[in-house]
Amino acid sequence: MTERNQTREVKIGGIAIGNGHPIAVQSMCATPTTNIPATLKQLESLEAAGADVIRVAVDNKKDAQALIELRRQTQAVLSVDLQENYRLAEILAPHVDKIRYNPGHLYHHERKKPWKDKVHFLADIAVQHDCALRVGVNAGSVDPAKLSRHPSDGPASDSVLPMVESALEHSEWLDQIGFTRYCVSLKDSDPRKTVSAYQKFAGTRPDIPLHLGVTEAGIPPEGIEKTRIAFEQLIGKGIGDTIRVSLTLPYDDKHQEISAGRQILKDISEGRVRTVVHFDENKLNLISCPSCSRVENEAFIDLAQKVKSRTRYARDHAITIAVMGCRVNGPGETDDADLGLWCGPNYVNLKRRGEKVGAFKYDEILDRLDSELKYLIR
Numbered sequence: 001m002t003e004r005n006q007t008r009e010v011k012i013g014g015i016a017i018g019n020g021h022p023i024a025v026q027s028m029c030a031t032p033t034t035n036i037p038a039t040l041k042q043l044e045s046l047e048a049a050g051a052d053v054i055r056v057a058v059d060n061k062k063d064a065q066a067l068i069e070l071r072r073q074t075q076a077v078l079s080v081d082l083q084e085n086y087r088l089a090e091i092l093a094p095h096v097d098k099i100r101y102n103p104g105h106l107y108h109h110e111r112k113k114p115w116k117d118k119v120h121f122l123a124d125i126a127v128q129h130d131c132a133l134r135v136g137v138n139a140g141s142v143d144p145a146k147l148s149r150h151p152s153d154g155p156a157s158d159s160v161l162p163m164v165e166s167a168l169e170h171s172e173w174l175d176q177i178g179f180t181r182y183c184v185s186l187k188d189s190d191p192r193k194t195v196s197a198y199q200k201f202a203g204t205r206p207d208i209p210l211h212l213g214v215t216e217a218g219i220p221p222e223g224i225e226k227t228r229i230a231f232e233q234l235i236g237k238g239i240g241d242t243i244r245v246s247l248t249l250p251y252d253d254k255h256q257e258i259s260a261g262r263q264i265l266k267d268i269s270e271g272r273v274r275t276v277v278h279f280d281e282n283k284l285n286l287i288s289c290p291s292c293s294r295v296e297n298e299a300f301i302d303l304a305q306k307v308k309s310r311t312r313y314a315r316d317h318a319i320t321i322a323v324m325g326c327r328v329n330g331p332g333e334t335d336d337a338d339l340g341l342w343c344g345p346n347y348v349n350l351k352r353r354g355e356k357v358g359a360f361k362y363d364e365i366l367d368r369l370d371s372e373l374k375y376l377i378r
């Protein structure tokens with residue numbers, strides 16, 4: 001293994017990351033959190049595959065109660081993903097090992113309350129209940145104050161600045177209030193931007209442990225390849241203390257995220273890096289989210305597969321198609337795509353280069369996507 005950055009040690013339940021500890025491999029449950037049997041099955045399957053930490057999304061009090069029940073039934077190291085409702089941390093911290101918050105989501109509730117107060121609240125809760133934190137910055141939901149400082153989307157190396165600034169600002173504040181048991185992530189669906197964001201952050205704060213990931217990497221094998229490109233470049237330069245390979249997979253196959261992550265780490269450590277593999281910006285780029293408890297119709301996973309096979313004819317065109325599993329993050333996460341789809345319970349929404357085209361039934365959307373794609377190619 002190449003030399004790694006001298007990051008701080010951060011304990012998460014029974015494991016530790018940073019300070020030379022082995023790179024931890026994580027995954028996330030995609031089942032509705034309130035479906036306790038299905039989520040427990042997924043937790044068990046991820047744990048059996050060797051997951052070091054498993055994240056579970058919580059949106060509301062029903063989800064929170066379900067996670068508390070799941071905690072009773074599993075020994076897994078658990079991380080809660082707070083999404084917009086940061087105050088749920090108070091209920092959940094006694095039952096989990098790590099709390100992930102997204103700086104860009106802290107604005108949705110109590111809009112007048114300063115973000116620093118909200119982060120202070122989270123840090124206090126984490127201290128009281130022996131939890132680690134993750135500052136999880138994501139390209140699809142960046143802090144609006146940071147986006148407004150960089151209004152034009154520049155070249156790849158510049159467009160990550162709002163993410164990097166947001167992560168640095170939160171890190172500085174956590175340090176100032178005396179909380180250092182945290183790691184940071186800066187995920188983009190484009191591996192080049194992901195690499196750029198992590199390199200910029202680590203250039204300023206090489207001491208902070210980093211959780212690596214290419215968000216919405218998509219369906220295997222392409223989703224694994226995109227992630228591999230980013231991980232090889234980052235881990236090869238000593239950056240990264242924990243990883244997740246975010247793949248769009250049926251629930252029963254979700255454990256493949258762990259095997260894919262372990263394989264990439266093994267290959268890097270044994271020098272089997274695929275320098276010939278590169279992200280070709282002149283080809284069709286299909287991105288799709290790994291799904292989570294917000295998916296309202298499981299048909300999303302099948303749809304992502306069908307979009308892949310139906311659009312194969314466009315493989316030599318520089319077009320990005322994004323397929324997202326929910327109506328909450330879907331609209332924002334598809335902003336940069338040429339064609340963006342996001343799924344509701346009965347309809348799939350479609351937009352072309354930022355303009356909403358309409359909402360279509362699951363059995364109609366592929367034909368409409370096909371005609372929009374042909375229009376763009378023409």
Ligand code: SF4
Binds near residue numbers: 289291294295326
């Ligand atoms: S886009 Fe929606 S369903 Fe997909 S991972 Fe993000 S929040 Fe979950």
